[in-house]
């Protein structure tokens with residue numbers, strides 16, 4: 001079924017040779033350095049037909065304002081490649097884990113059990129919740145094998161969020177531990193869509209012959225750039241899936257990247273794509289996009305359609321170079337929308353979505369510098385020249401707004417993420433929790449330390465390339481009453 005398996009195996013020899021030829025360490029980040037090392041060749045699955053359906057978590061509570069679910073982290077066999085079994089780590093046996101759906105204001109109760117062979121937590125990425133429920137930072141003790149924990153929090157913000165471990169996150173997320181959490185706002189403008197679906201993008205590194213997932217922990221490029229797999233996944237299934245549609249009808253896709261490191265620069269060839277939301281929050285108005293960069297941890301809600309009958313629109317990851325001197329990634333066909341011969345329907349999107357009031361002026365300005373150095377053979381990733389846990393904790397005041405200048409001094413992009421609070425990139429009217437900071441640039445953010453129940457405490461901020469976070473580019477902000 002796979003057209004390039006032998007090419008893929010061959011590519012490894014090339015990769016190893018390039019690493020060996022690199023010589024003395026990582027000094028040269030230009031040509032010859034790990035940035036320039038080619039990524040492993042992608043497996044390119046044949047086009048197949050299916051759906052974007054994902055499993056939804058079962059709400060066992062009869063109270064309409066309480067969503068109560070059970071999540072169990074457990075190894076399970078997954079068929080990423082046809083006829084091959086991959087042992088993944090999962091929530092409840094599926095990759096992605098079940099989508100938790102609730103509505104604004106609901107109480108959410110998650111009974112969690114860890115049946116993995118190592119400690120873990122669940123972190124609720126992008127959600128504002130009590131510090132003790134964040135599954136990360138000093139307030140979250142890792143749950144040992146066989147242990148349980150009950151997460152409880154209120155759905156304070158509508159939108160598309162996700163959950164994943166915050167212990168050895170580069171390995172645990174890569175093995176398949178991730179899922180979506182969607183908070184609906186009944187007061188939002190109704191959208192004329194025929195479907196509202198998660199599209200979780202990831203990649204895994206598989207041995208094409210056996211389906212075994214290979215970690216590539218000591219691979220020089222993976223250590224520097226973060227781990228990119230050789231098979232792109234859409235909702236835990238191999239890419240290039242065809243979905244039957246009617247021309248003109250709109251589908252809402254809640255795009256989420258759970259990849260450790262891959263950047264998905266998305267385009268919809270042969271159709272129309274309109275962005276509705278970024279990270280948690282609706283934009284002020286629908287925004288047509290020809291290309292949309294989705295970095296690790298980030299979400300973007302879009303509506304998509306095929307414009308004319310009997311045509312196909314392809315959601316494709318187009319080449320993107322995320323480091324100075326690196327080769328752009330190869331294009332990947334992710335989802336094909338295959339329109340029937342029926343005449344197109346003509347459906348209009350609303351003109352406005354959600355107004356955003358500007359944040360109050362910032363009371364404090366900080367500079368957060370992202371950098372990197374090598375320590376022997378291993379790269380170390382830095383915030384203000386120190387690696388976690390040596391980065392001094394910032395003190396911030398609940399209720400204040402601060403301006404953070406995220407200054408990327410390194411020669412590769414870093415997706416910056418803050419727990420527990422939203423920020424607004426200056427000169428925009430959007431609310432985000434994860435933003436790309438391109439190589440050698442500065443991105444300015446207004447951080448909104450707006451109070452919510454249990455908001456006082458120590459919250460993490462870090463690069464969402466998980467090898468970088470685990471490699472030191474992580475720190476804490478202590479938010480005081």
Ligand code: C2O
Pocket residue numbers: 123125136164166297417419460462464
């Ligand atoms: Cu998805 Cu600490 O983050």
Ligand code: CU
Pocket residue numbers: 123124125126417418419
């Ligand atoms: Cu997070």
Ligand code: CU
Pocket residue numbers: 413414415463464465468469473
């Ligand atoms: Cu990074």
